[in-house]
Amino acid sequence: MVATVKKTCRCGAVEVTLAVPAPGAGTRVTCYCKDCQTAAALFGEADVLLSPGGGSEIWQTTPDRLTLEAGEENLEILRLSPKGLYRWHARCCDTPIFNTMSRVHLPFVGVVLRQAELEGAASGLGPSRCRAFTKHARRARGAPKADRGFASAGLQVLRRMASAWISGRARTNPLLGGDGAPIAPVKVIPLEQRQVAVPPHLREGAGTS
Structure with missing residues (x-):
């Protein structure tokens, strides 16, 4: 039997x-990279998205596992730079939803x-198997001191991608339109806006390592 997990943006x-x-x-992973922390600040979600150490919780899977039930027209893709990751969010309430290449x-x-989702709807996705880019973590109680499981998580991504191609599941991708383009518009964040959103402990001269 296939278990399901429901996810909504802040406004529903x-x-x-x-x-x-x-x-x-x-695979659930916890990412402490500078870009994920900066994106959380841009979305106004730092307090509800990040752990005390600045970690973002991400469930890595394949697009065929997703069903867009409602609100597709509210999706927008943000990039922190012209070559940055695609960060899909609900522009109705600035809620981060997905990350893709x-x-x-x-x-x-x-x-x-x-x-909040980790103790509710998403609790069935299991514990975090990876801590990545911990050198960028905030100095807080319980913050990790070293990366863990990065290579294993990367291998799982490659295995799932290969399985999706071989099985044909890769052809099922609700994030693509019939023309092969993303279903949401892409917006690149201006450099000045991005720089303002960088967390203080990660700004140049902050004295972190």
Whole structure:
């Protein structure tokens, strides 16, 4: 039996169903990179999205596991730079929803989870298996001191992508339109706006390592 997890944006306009047929359908990771922390600030979500150490919780899976139930017209893609990751959000309430590569046809998607979702709807996605870019973590109680599981998580991504191609599941991608282009418009954040959103502990001269 396929388990399902419901995800919505803050205002409820965007609704997504995640299909979890088996534990191997996805891997939950915690990312502490500068870009994820900056994106959380841009979305006005830092307090509800990040852990005390500045970690973002992401469930890495393949797009065929997603069903867009409502609010597709509210999706927008933000990039922190012209070559940055595609960060899909609900522009109705600035809620981060997914991360994908710029080549959206590749069978990879990272579902962004708010902290409250970890104890509710997303609790069935299992514990975090990876801590990445911990050198950028905020100095806070419980903050990690070293990366863990990065290589394993990367291998799982490659295995799921290969499985999606071989099985034909890669052809099912709700994030692509009939013309092969992303279903949402792409917007690049201006450099000045991005620089203002960088967390203080990661700004040049902040004295972090």
